[in-house]
Amino acid sequence: MIIIKSLTLKYGKKTVIDNLSVQFDANKIHGIVGLNGAGKTTLLNAIFRIKKPAAGHIYWNEAEISRKQISMLPTEPFFYDNITGKEYLDIFQEPNFELNKWNALFKLPLKEITDTYSTGMKKKLALMAVIKQNKPIMILDEPFNGLDLETTRIVRSILLQMKLQGKTIIITSHVMETLTNLCDKLYHLSEKNILEQADKSNFDTFEQSLFQNIEERNKTAFNDLFGQSEHN
Numbered sequence: 114m115i116i117i118k119s120l121t122l123k124y125g126k127k128t129v130i131d132n133l134s135v136q137f138d139a140n141k142i143h144g145i146v147g148l149n150g151a152g153k154t155t156l157l158n159a160i161f162r163i164k165k166p167a168a169g170h171i172y173w174n175e176a177e178i179s180r181k182q183i184s185m186l187p188t189e190p191f192f193y194d195n196i197t198g199k200e201y202l203d204i205f206q207e208p209n210f211e212l213n214k215w216n217a218l219f220k221l222p223l224k225e226i227t228d229t230y231s232t233g234m235k236k237k238l239a240l241m242a243v244i245k246q247n248k249p250i251m252i253l254d255e256p257f258n259g260l261d262l263e264t265t266r267i268v269r270s271i272l273l274q275m276k277l278q279g280k281t282i283i284i285t286s287h288v289m290e291t292l293t294n295l296c297d298k299l300y301h302l303s304e305k306n307i308l309e310q311a312d313k314s315n316f317d318t319f320e321q322s323l324f325q326n327i328e329e330r331n332k333t334a335f336n337d338l339f340g341q342s343e344h345n
């Protein structure tokens with residue numbers, strides 16, 4: 114279980130997360146939703162220990178969390194120039210990883226250099242690396258962005274299998290359907306904190322209040338442009 118206690122995250126004087134306390138249970142897929150700039154990536158980076166908290170703590174099974182326990186998929190994966198897909202995967206040491214079986218699903222040209230890969234292919238390669246690392250915690254920042262329909266379904270099934278293997282999985286997405294179909298718990302990050310959270314039994318209410326919140330934020334601006342009409 115990941116326990117976050119009184120976490121504050123800042124860039125200079127700007128506070129992005131303010132006094133957040135939340136916990137993410139093991140054997141579950143957790144989905145974080147929030148507007149652009151709400152602080153999702155910043156929060157994930159803090160859990161991955163590449164963003165230092167201004168205050169607060171993040172624990173994994175009662176000790177301070179360590180990067181060794183986590184594999185992370187960034188929104189835009191980075192690859193060195195002139196490295197092949199296979200060479201990239203070789204960076205991550207895991208003798209039990211069955212590359213050929215996994216690539217039967219991912220279908221990547223692993224002998225080619227990653228500079229020639231499309232956006233979706235790069236994402237797939239980075240995902241394979243996350244899977245290969247076989248850590249107890251998986252943090253995936255917009256994992257479905259750029260994936261084709263087939264890979265989206267495959268990744269969804271893989272994540273469900275990973276959950277059954279006992280992993281704690283945290284994902285972000287801007288697509289509500291992706292989140293409600295996959296996640297066990299949802300969290301709405303807004304106003305520097307988690308405004309609302311829900312488990313499967315109240316996803317409907319969660320979604321309604323999320324869209325109501327968005328509508329209210331924009332009502333005045335819409336009315337100024339289009340007058341008092343229905344906007345949704």
Ligand SMILES: Nc1ncnc2c1ncn2[C@@H]1O[C@H](COP(=O)(O)OP(=O)(O)OP(=O)(O)O)[C@@H](O)[C@H]1O
Binds near residue numbers: 147148151153155156
């Ligand atoms: N390196 C940085 N330096 C200064 N401010 C930053 C930095 N990275 C992010 N921010 C700011 O922190 C806030 C949160 O950004 P973050 O990337 O965490 O949001 P997000 O919820 O992941 O957004 P998106 O949905 O667009 O990916 C934004 O206001 C952003 O401008």
